[in-house]
Amino acid sequence: MKILNTRKFKLSELVKNLDVTIQGNPDCIITGISPVHHAQSGHITFLSNSHYRKYLPDTHAAAVILKKEEAEGCKVNAVISANPYYTYAKIAGYFDVVPEIVAGIHPSAVIGKNCQIHPSACIAANSTLGDNVTIAEGTVIGPNCTLGDDVVIGAGSRLDAGVSVYRQVTMGRRCRIASGVVIGSDGFGFANQSGVWHKVPQLGSVAIGDDVDIGANTTIDRGAVENTVIEDGVKLDNLIQVGHNVRIGAHTVIAGCVGIAGSTIIGKYCMIGGASNFAGHLSVADKVIITGMTAVTKSITEPGMYSSGIVGAVPNHEFLKNNARFHRLENLMQRVKELETAVKSMTERE
């Protein structure tokens, strides 16, 4: 936190080139960022989630980024924006501490034959690159990473520490790959012959577009024959499993702990809630929203919000009764049918 406090900007500087209006003093000095419920003097904060609106009247922030309709309730300086969270994202960039990039190859890194590494790129300590690897301008390969043969990483991408990228994987520009990510491991393909499983060679690779973010310890398998594909602008959270031959459409966002079985195609502009799972060989349309912990077992052909499962924790003794009832739902249905028959025959007799 100390680091944040060494920077200071006029409010007007922070909003330069942003499509916003200042209500109050544009010369107000901003020295840091706070969440609205813990707003500190001299800081800027934002209001985009209605959970937090109650904190606005008493905020100690120097300025608040908010929508026009909230501005009246704001007694301090306001930055009025049609999209406060986006405006906040841009302003927060002024306070971000990005580790300095030292161009060049660290002497402890091990580099294979015929690699093309741009002089502006950084290959950090104890990383290992195979043969014929291409690393473009301004790209950072963090410490303890491994890149297999024939890997291509586009300009301005950043792999954090301990990322493993298998042979032939290609990645576009400005991607950010968090620690522990594995890209291009063999898909889960085994053929059964007389009870024993035989490995099916995984001949495809993984093709990742531009502006893709992949969260910590997420795994993306290489395709069985063709490539597994992650299109431009996809954002994947942590601990996600992407099976072989999967395609994730552009600008789709997937929260943590999601599993996508092999050969499933997810559309563009989808939003997938955490801990949801997809069976294999499905198609999901563009602009589909899946709520958290959903089990998607059939293709979805229309945009919209979809769900399954049982959500909402309740006291265990209630749960146990309802869970037992669930396992006898078919029986309950039969009893209702018998009642319907009995009542119908009584009504007819009357």
Added chain:
Amino acid sequence: MKILNTRKFKLSELVKNLDVTIQGNPDCIITGISPVHHAQSGHITFLSNSHYRKYLPDTHAAAVILKKEEAEGCKVNAVISANPYYTYAKIAGYFDVVPEIVAGIHPSAVIGKNCQIHPSACIAANSTLGDNVTIAEGTVIGPNCTLGDDVVIGAGSRLDAGVSVYRQVTMGRRCRIASGVVIGSDGFGFANQSGVWHKVPQLGSVAIGDDVDIGANTTIDRGAVENTVIEDGVKLDNLIQVGHNVRIGAHTVIAGCVGIAGSTIIGKYCMIGGASNFAGHLSVADKVIITGMTAVTKSITEPGMYSSGIVGAVPNHEFLKNNARFHRLENLMQRVKELETAVKSMTERE
């Protein structure tokens, strides 16, 4: 893909020693592999999943591997097999690009005392081995791996980059361990004394049989007292959690994102669907199939297919109603019982 295209084989060469029949031209030249729905000229493809049968009539493939009963509908060369996917697995091996193994210990690897490393084995760059480690013939330890003291890795096994194997773990022959796998971490054992959790030493290890495959970022904890055991031929997908003292029977296959709590015993020849979870201290019989996203909370004593949960995503507004009804199932049951009593008494009065 370019690499695939540089190889070419006669169809008859590809099926040598396989128990299949060629329908068509055995001298047909095969230059690559395609999936049936994207079959390319000169390529061989296969038909084993009925989802894809519709693509057969119009395929541009040079040859298709399929069952006898599908052969009539195939206008191109056919490889008739009782098990097309297995036949495909063997043929695909001709087109696989396996990174060349360079025998020897890379100078950047750090090797402990008293290790026995076969001269044909490969210890890749930036790997770290403890003391008394045994690495058998033809084994590959990838870059940035760590093996603790007293680890034994059998002949022909391959650990990809960034695998962590703790002290005393033993592994059989021909295993394949994907990047990010952790084997032998402490089991989750804590004893509560006055509200504070005290670590229970985990004295066992992990014993892995022959021909075991373990997918990326899967974790297998060491046993509390005895070993956690993965028997021969087990295939584990990515991001699976195997708790301490678990035993997984031979030739069982487990899809991604599964969790198995401590001391649970899974039988042989089981198939476990993705994202399923097992409570601890259970026994699961041989030849059990568990469908995806199932919560197994009791032992299963008979072979068969088992399931739980609610699967099948539906529009959210329908889901919300049904979810709310679920939480009042007990109440619904009571209302049905009251109706039954009322109808019974009316019937009796008639």
Added chain:
Amino acid sequence: MKILNTRKFKLSELVKNLDVTIQGNPDCIITGISPVHHAQSGHITFLSNSHYRKYLPDTHAAAVILKKEEAEGCKVNAVISANPYYTYAKIAGYFDVVPEIVAGIHPSAVIGKNCQIHPSACIAANSTLGDNVTIAEGTVIGPNCTLGDDVVIGAGSRLDAGVSVYRQVTMGRRCRIASGVVIGSDGFGFANQSGVWHKVPQLGSVAIGDDVDIGANTTIDRGAVENTVIEDGVKLDNLIQVGHNVRIGAHTVIAGCVGIAGSTIIGKYCMIGGASNFAGHLSVADKVIITGMTAVTKSITEPGMYSSGIVGAVPNHEFLKNNARFHRLENLMQRVKELETAVKSMTERE
């Protein structure tokens, strides 16, 4: 196992300073540990889970740790304890094989500028430390770890192989971090502008207390503005996802495969079952127990045991019927209401 057998203790030595009573021979020689169902001659075992009580009468163990009420059924030496599992944990420590710590920085480790590394600490092979890193007394940084700039690790903590800790993360004393753990990766924050997701800088860090255990491949994201916080004595199992801004209260224990979405606050002394998931922005009270595979979607304000989902695998054909019924629960409810109306009107007419 061979290693265990080289140690031997008198039973009375093992229980020194523990609040227990010996029933039988305190000079009995103990050479190892066994689980009760596989008890071996000369070994000590314990009985705390009632599943295993049936093995007590026939045990070959030299001694059994158990509660007073079980002592009568014990024909061999007994260590009577109010908390047998805790007593076991302390005794098992005598048989634990902890790898020897070699103080100092391995020559293959790469250390940044201005680091403060205590001479008693161990920085293992192929590890990479950024600038201004502080490593306290007796701390072990395992092989192939990466620590970013400004990281602080407290005294006596141990990071196993392949751990990634991002810049500015702080960790207390006596923590144990298993292989593959990622701490301080960017939180999953993106602002949508015209369909495209823009990264929101993650300005906070992660603050970890004393005596925290974190299991293999678990991920903990850095806070968006303030820190993600893991309080003293928290125990996290493997493959857990902790989102940005989460706070986990002291002495809470969380089993494997749990996901906690951003900004959720979990209380102190909670127990969270495996594969449960928490939506974001929730509060969970102290002393809450969540059973496995629960989806927590609302705040929980009172201590107690809570659950959701459908647990208990049943034969698939039964499941399919009940699952289908679930998706028509609202319809079933309407039919019951109609029956109630019909029966009521019939009753009134009588």
